Every structure is written in C-alpha cells, then in structure tokens.
Amino acid sequence: MRRTATGMLLVMAAIFVASSHYLHVHPAVGFVRAFAEAAMVGGLADWFAVTALFRHPLGLPIPHTAIIPENKDRIADTMAQFLRDNFLTPTVVARRMQEMNLARAVGDYLATPSDSASGGSRIRAGAAELLAEFLESLDPERLGTQVRGGLKALAERVEVAPLLGQMLDAAIADRRHLPLIDAAIRWTGITLEANEDMVRQIIHERANAIVRWTGLDERLANSVIDGLYKLLAEVLVDPAHPLRTKLDEGLVSLASDLRQDEKLRAKVEQAKRDLLDNPAVADWWLGVWERLRASLIAAARDGNGAMSGQLGQSIAELGATLQQDTRLQAQINRFARRTAVGIATRYGGQIVQLVSETVRRWDARTVTDRIEGAVGRDLQFIRMNGTLVGGLVGVTIHALDMLL
Structure with a gap:
C-alpha cells in the first residue's frame, strides 16, 4: 500500500x-x-x-x-488509563460476566467425545501428566515421613479400645464374627497337622521312662492328636457346640472390657503407642508409600491405562453435569463473576501498571x-x-x- x-x-x-x-x-x-x-x-x-x-x-x-x-x-x-476506566472497573466486569454462561460453555467443552483432537482428551492427558510430574517432584522420604507423622498424630488422638469394643459388639450382634471363628478353627487344624511331629516330641519328652519303655507315649500322643482333631471337627460342624458358646461369651466379655475396663484400655493404648513408635512400622510405611507413588506415576503416564479411562470418563461426566444442572451453573457463574470482580478490584491497578510498564520498556x-x-x-x-x-x-x- x-x-x-x-x-x-x-x-x-x-x-x-x-x-x-x-x-x-x-x-x-x-x-x-x-x-x-x-x-x-x-x-x-x-x-x-x-x-x-x-x-x-x-x-x-x-x-x-x-x-x-x-x-x-x-x-x-493513556492506554493504561483507558484500560482501567473502560474494561477493568468492577461494574463493567460484573455486567460482562452477567451476560456469560461460563459454566455451560465449560460443560460443552468437557463433554466433547474424547477423540484425539478433542478438548476432553487434551485435558485428560494434561491432568494425567500434571499428576505424574507432581508425584515425581515430591521427595519420597520427606513426604512419607510427613504423612506418617500426620497419621501417627491422628492415631494418637483416637482411643482405640472403645472403638474396637463397639466394632466387636456390632459384629457379634449381626453374627458377622462366625466366619472368623470358623476360619480360626480351620487354621488351628491346619497348624496342628503341620506340627504333629512337634506335638509327639513334646509328649515323648514329658513322659517318664517307664511309659517310654513300654511304648505308651506313642499311643498317648496319637490319642491326644486324634482327640484334638475330633474336637475341632465337632466345633466346626456344630453351631451349638459348648466351646462355641464359651467363645461367644468370651468375645462379649472382651467387647465389654474394651469399652469399660480402664486397665485393659490402658494396655491397648500402650500397645498402640509401642506399635506407632516401632521403626519397623515406619520403614514399612515408607515402602508402601513409595510403591503407591510409583504405581500412580505409571498409571498416569499410561495413555491406555485404567487411570486414563477414569479421568476421561470423569471429565465427560463433569461436562454433562455442567450442561444439564442449571442450579450448578448458577452457582459456578456467580462464583466466577465474584472472582473476576474481586480480581478487577484488587489487581486492576497492577494489571494496567503492567501494560504501562511494558509499553514504556519498548524502544x-x-x-x-x-x-x-x-x-x-x-x-x-x-x-x-x-x-x-x-x-x-x-x-x-x-x-x-x-x-x-
């Protein structure tokens, strides 16, 4: 031209x-x-x-x-003053935001089918990468120590004994403890079977010389072991067995003592503190945290993994909710409008000062x-x-x- x-x-x-x-x-x-x-x-x-x-x-x-x-x-x-007077006043910002349905626009964007070129896919990939980079930037030992300290402080404030008592009461009332008893009986039988030789050796050592000389110690050991097997089988198949009744009574008494017996509660609390102070528990937690962190990073970086699919599905569901829920739209739009007005009120002067200083710095x-x-x-x-x-x-x- x-x-x-x-x-x-x-x-x-x-x-x-x-x-x-x-x-x-x-x-x-x-x-x-x-x-x-x-x-x-x-x-x-x-x-x-x-x-x-x-x-x-x-x-x-x-x-x-x-x-x-x-x-x-x-x-x-002059440009900065014009920007301040005509664009960054709270009244102008509020009026402009009042005309916008920001929440619906975000919902339309997020609800787009998650193909490779869509916004939902880009947001999903960006969120996953951001999560992975955040987890990688953390100091594993330091964060693990902090989380462990927080959990320890929380556990120290909670009295465990009454809580265990209430849980045991509820389990007994709903008969949810019966599978645990059955499992304990089966475990006892398996343990006995695995240690039969040790039981025989104990009986042999406790028997006197005459019993050993006559060979009665072997018969006695067989009788003891067979009797134990028979007792465990009867307890397992008979819901009304007296031993089961004694176990139920013992559990009810234990639940009551956990809630009311001060000495038992003190012992449980001391055991809890000893467990929390045990270095082995600290090392175990650090190992658990590091494995959890590594698995989360790998899942976030896996574009075809479960986390990627869950993120995509969650983003799409959020978008659909924003599209359909008018009350949620109103709340988000009101929050966005107040935020924008607050930014204009608090930082409007700094924004126009940035414009002015930028132009001044140009040659x-x-x-x-x-x-x-x-x-x-x-x-x-x-x-x-x-x-x-x-x-x-x-x-x-x-x-x-x-x-x-």
Missing part, C-alpha cells in the same frame, strides 16, 4: 510535467495540469502528516514530528513498528485519498478561476 500511494504521487508528478508542455494544445489540458498539481500537493501533505506520526520526514528534526516515538511514555499511560522503533503495522494499511489509504481529493479540489479551483 505504501508503494501504491507513492506510485500515485509519482504519476501525478509525471502528469503535471507532461501537461505543462501541452497547455497550448487545448484548454482541457489546463484542467489536467490543475488536477495533477493539486494532487501532488494533497499527496505530499498527507505523506508528511502520516510520516510525522512515526518518524521525522526525510530524517529532518522538524518540530511536532515523530509524534508516537517522542510520546510513547505518555501513550503508555521507540518497536512502538512505531507495532502501531504502524496495525493501522498502516489505512494510513496509506489516507495518502491515496489525499492525492485524489487534492486533485479534485485543484480542478474545482481552476474551473472557478476560469469562470471568474
């Missing part, structure tokens, strides 16, 4: 020179010459005006030229190039229009001169 405007000016100059040599040929040539002459004047005047905005014409330090570079600091302050050439690049095409139209309008004014003046 600059070359076009300059070309028009040169064309007018050429027409002016040519028409000056042919004035005697025809009176109409005078109109052509008047048009070209006035067009040159108009084009040069507008070229000077446009150029004077951004630089000194022809490099000459003419007063009131290079207006923008010379006044960039004042322009920066004069940067400011000139950016503004001229933004409006330069229209500025060259001003030069072209000035050339044409000047020519028309010149023709008008020439015609009036001939008439008068």
